[in-house]
Amino acid sequence: MKVLIIYFSQSGNTRKIAHSxxxxxREAASQVDVRSIKKVTYDMLEExxxxxxxxxxxxxxxxxxxxFYRNAPDQKGKHIFSFATHGTMPSFYFPVVLPNLKKAGFTVIGSARxxxxxVMPGMPEPYYTAGHPDDQDCAEAKAFGKEMVLRSxxxxxxxxxxIPPMPKNDVNQNQAVAIVNMLLEYGNPQGRIIRDKEKCIYPKCTRCMDNCTMDYIDLSCEPQKFGSEGNCCDDNHECAWCFMICPTGAIRLEPDIYEHIKPFIGVRKPLFETILDQAEKDGEFRRLISFDKVGFDTPYCLAHPNKPHFKVPAKPLED
Structure with a gap:
């Protein structure tokens, strides 16, 4: 059996799980390859x-x-499994992703998260889920990988x-309202993202292009394209990753990042804490730091003020 594991990762959590x-x-399949989603074509899936x-x-x-799933040609029953990494509110993912994979013609044989x-500009540092994924998580992911091959x-x-049934959408009401309100935001809640061409060192650096989840950035074309608006980004997905990883400060937020994070300093997240308390009771969450160690007074960009705010982990060459 030949297996292709496709992942998208920003801070490295999902990549770590993908390789586990x-x-x-590999304990049950003849060939296993791991690829970043940017390097995958639909023709590759046929192999x-x-x-x-x-x-x-x-x-x-x-x-x-x-x-990936909306544009996929009919997969005619090809087996697929889904996996994810997350912070405090994971419940919308599989009820959205799995039925859409099925609609694309895949046979969905399993899922795990x-x-x-x-890592976000205004979120606490350290965060509630700091330390994950750890060795135990990776061991579980390794077992899951073997299980999926044997099941297939x-x-x-x-x-x-x-073949498991499609998941029920059992998101609690408070969590659902919070997520829907985020998705209904006009513009990026973290601020408008601006690029200063004078500070940008493209083509020496292509980090923003390589890591944009929306593929909004193409500095190789003329005129150069940056963000949802072409010359800036104001997408409501609440992404500011290009700002976080820019090594020169060429990418900034408006209003200024420190204006953005002021309202978050010292603020606890009762909804997040309630969700994690319940997940811990249910045996789903292992708390690696106590709530009193969460960095409510140090939003990420305050804790890491130097550029880049976050250093993107190097990918294995084969990815």
Whole structure:
């Protein structure tokens, strides 16, 4: 059996889980390849028996994952499993992603998610889920990878009762309202994203192009394209990753980042805490730092003021 594990990752959480899944898959499959979603074409899928698709959770699915299943040609029953990493509110992801993968012609054979640290300009540093994914998470991902290969083989052999039902959308009301309100925001809640061409060192640096979840950035064309508006970005997905990873300060927020994070200083997140308390009771969440250690007084960009605010982990060459 040949397996292709496709991932999108920004801070490195999902990439770490993807490679752990691949490690486990290799115990039961003849070939396992791992690729960033930017390097995957639909023609490539034809070469594999089983696909894994993973990303961080952005309310529901990131735009590039959405494009993957919306634009996919009929997959004629090809087996796929889904995985994700997330902070405190993961419940919208699988009820959105899995039915859409099925609609694209995939046979969805499983799904799993793991907690991961959250890196956003105004979020606490350290965050509630700091330390994840850890060794235990990676061991679970490894076991999941092997399980998916074995399940796919058994389904192919005729055990179709192993195909799981589509997930129920059981998001609690407060969480649903919070996510819907975020998606209904006009413009980017973190601020309008502006690029200063004088400070930009393209083509020496292509980090913003390589990591934009919306593929809004293309500095290789003329005129150059930056953001949802062509010369700036004001998308309501609440992404400011290009700002976070720019090494020269060429990308900034309006209003200024420090104006943006002022309202967050010292503010606890009761909804997040309630959700995590329940997840801990249900055995889904392992608390690696106590709530009193969460950095409510130090939003991420205040804790990491130097440029870049976040250093993108290097990818393995084969990805």
């Amino acid at each position: 899944i691949a490690e486990g898959s 594999y028996d089983l696909i894994g698709l993973g990303s961080p959770i952005w309310k529901a699915d990131p735009p590039n994952i959405r494009r 793991w907690y991961g640290n959250v 083989q058994r389904i192919t052999a005729g055990e179709t009762d192993l």
